Amino acid sequence: MLLEPIFWSLFSLGGFITAFLFPVTLFLLFFAAPFHLWPTDPAAYSTFGGHWKEPLVRLFFFVLIGGSLFHGTHRLKFMLMDAGFKGRSAEAFLDVILNGVAIFGSLGALFYAVRGWLF
Amino acid sequence: MAASDVVFRVKRYRPESGGRPTFQEYTIPYRSDMVVLDGLNYIKDHIDPTLTFRWSCRMGICGSCGADVNGQPRLTCGTYVRDVHKGAVTVEPLSNFPILKDLVVDFDDFLRKLASVTPYIVRKDWGDLTKEYVQYPEDVEAYRQQSLCINCMLCYAACPVFGSSPEFVGPAASALALRYNRDTRDEGADARLARLNTRTGVWECTFVGECSVVCPKDVDPAAAIQTLKFLATMRHMRRLLMPGSSSR
Amino acid sequence: MPMTSREYAWKRRPGWWLRNRRYLMFQLREAGGVICALYGLVLLNMLVQLRAGESAYTAFLDLLRTPPVLYLNVVLFALVVWHALTWFMLIGKAQPIQFTRQPLPWKVVFGINVLLWLGVSGAVVYLIFGGI
Numbered sequence: 001m002l003l004e005p006i007f008w009s010l011f012s013l014g015g016f017i018t019a020f021l022f023p024v025t026l027f028l029l030f031f032a033a034p035f036h037l038w039p040t041d042p043a044a045y046s047t048f049g050g051h052w053k054e055p056l057v058r059l060f061f062f063v064l065i066g067g068s069l070f071h072g073t074h075r076l077k078f079m080l081m082d083a084g085f086k087g088r089s090a091e092a093f094l095d096v097i098l099n100g101v102a103i104f105g106s107l108g109a110l111f112y113a114v115r116g117w118l119f
Numbered sequence: 120m121a122a123s124d125v126v127f128r129v130k131r132y133r134p135e136s137g138g139r140p141t142f143q144e145y146t147i148p149y150r151s152d153m154v155v156l157d158g159l160n161y162i163k164d165h166i167d168p169t170l171t172f173r174w175s176c177r178m179g180i181c182g183s184c185g186a187d188v189n190g191q192p193r194l195t196c197g198t199y200v201r202d203v204h205k206g207a208v209t210v211e212p213l214s215n216f217p218i219l220k221d222l223v224v225d226f227d228d229f230l231r232k233l234a235s236v237t238p239y240i241v242r243k244d245w246g247d248l249t250k251e252y253v254q255y256p257e258d259v260e261a262y263r264q265q266s267l268c269i270n271c272m273l274c275y276a277a278c279p280v281f282g283s284s285p286e287f288v289g290p291a292a293s294a295l296a297l298r299y300n301r302d303t304r305d306e307g308a309d310a311r312l313a314r315l316n317t318r319t320g321v322w323e324c325t326f327v328g329e330c331s332v333v334c335p336k337d338v339d340p341a342a343a344i345q346t347l348k349f350l351a352t353m354r355h356m357r358r359l360l361m362p363g364s365s366s367r
Numbered sequence: 368m369p370m371t372s373r374e375y376a377w378k379r380r381p382g383w384w385l386r387n388r389r390y391l392m393f394q395l396r397e398a399g400g401v402i403c404a405l406y407g408l409v410l411l412n413m414l415v416q417l418r419a420g421e422s423a424y425t426a427f428l429d430l431l432r433t434p435p436v437l438y439l440n441v442v443l444f445a446l447v448v449w450h451a452l453t454w455f456m457l458i459g460k461a462q463p464i465q466f467t468r469q470p471l472p473w474k475v476v477f478g479i480n481v482l483l484w485l486g487v488s489g490a491v492v493y494l495i496f497g498g499i
Contacts, residue, residue, distance in 0.1 A: 018400070045421045348463070
């Protein structure tokens with residue numbers, strides 16, 4: 001069965017998620033404090049750990065991680081195919097590995113998002 | 120070389136002698152109003168009658184004179200030498216196609232792909248052929264843009280995906296599939312989407328977008344393919360969730 | 368593809384994406400998408416370290432802030448921003464779902480998306496990171 005329509009849908013959804021949410025998140029977590037561009041350090045353990053108690057924040061990071069993984073692995077698949085990783089078996093191999101990373105990564109994010117909240 | 124001359128570097132391939140294609144240079148008189156095709160015709164008429172290239176209408180509608188001019192796929196009849204002239208004008212056969220001779224490429228493969236999307240109105244029942252199938256201006260507007268395609272294949276020459284996967288159905292065939300799917304008289308949409316919803320169909324496209332850049336008729340095949348991906352996904356999901364539902 | 372033996376077969380050159388600027392920008396855009404997945408894994412690891420406790424989390428954060436990693440991050444961040452901007456362009460250029468009778472010019476859709484992006488980013492600052 002052709003799975004591409006399903007993975008393309010997730011890829012597109014992930015494209016919207018990463019485009020709209022990634023730049024601001026990465027800026028706040030990775031650059032705001034080291035470059036002194038922000039009054040506080042949003043990534044500090046006490047600050048981030050404090051926000052992490054809120055369900056909305058957990059949902060946000062689950063969506064962000066899942067979306068970016070489905071988006072990026074799909075693009076990586078086509079970049080590798082373009083670079084010469086071709087043929088039915090090569091494509092099946094890429095599908096299993098890359099979609100596996102996306103699926104297990106999303107499940108992992110879901111696990112940490114509900115851990116300590118729902119159970 | 121006189122100030123009013125221009126150098127044409129033309130790729131030559133002689134099938135009878137084998138070997139690799141090579142460049143041949145011709146110095147010809149320059150006029151500010153000449154197009155690249157005029158230069159090729161000057162060479163054929165006055166310098167080298169063995170130079171082989173396709174052309175017909177000289178007005179950008181027959182779609183037969185496409186070539187890579189300075190590395191970019193263009194209609195040679197619609198490309199002024201003054202716009203591309205940087206020391207020399209390099210003319211090569213369209214990228215991504217096997218070369219038959221000089222600038223003439225083999226596009227049988229493209230014609231097979233075109234045929235695979237049934238680029239004509241399909242009906243289950245033609246009914247009473249003495250009456251008209253009425254279309255209003257907005258019905259025509261729905262597919263007008265894609266219907267402007269002249270099958271010149273510049274989009275295939277610009278597509279790096281087609282360059283590495285020759286089995287990819289490609290930009291023009293996809294755009295024409297959308298053109299007929301949007302026609303209110305047509306009933307073949309489901310079969311076309313089924314053809315395009317395959318490994319060699321629209322899913323190979325990575326939206327490089329160069330097909331739409333080089334298209335001389337503004338057909339915008341890149342956008343057409345993304346629309347088809349969306350329509351193919353809808354069809355796919357509908358069939359997964361409601362296997363009993365009829366087509367369309 | 369079946370070919371007669373006298374035809375000259377075409378082979379795409381490996382460096383095709385250096386042939387013009389648009390191809391290069393396309394490759395950078397695709398790379399930006401892949402980088403997003405890489406950051407997805409980094410964020411996932413952040414959650415793992417957060418769960419493991421303060422010392423593990425802080426050690427990971429310090430590693431991210433050592434100069435080589437930090438400057439690598441700046442380069443990769445530029446690709447992520449390029450990915451976001453190109454995504455807004457692509458939405459304008461494709462528009463599989465139209466909200467208006469005639470498709471809007473892609474630059475208009477791009478502009479709307481950038482404004483929306485700024486608004487969403489502001490909302491993320493307040494809703495997710497507790498404001499300034």
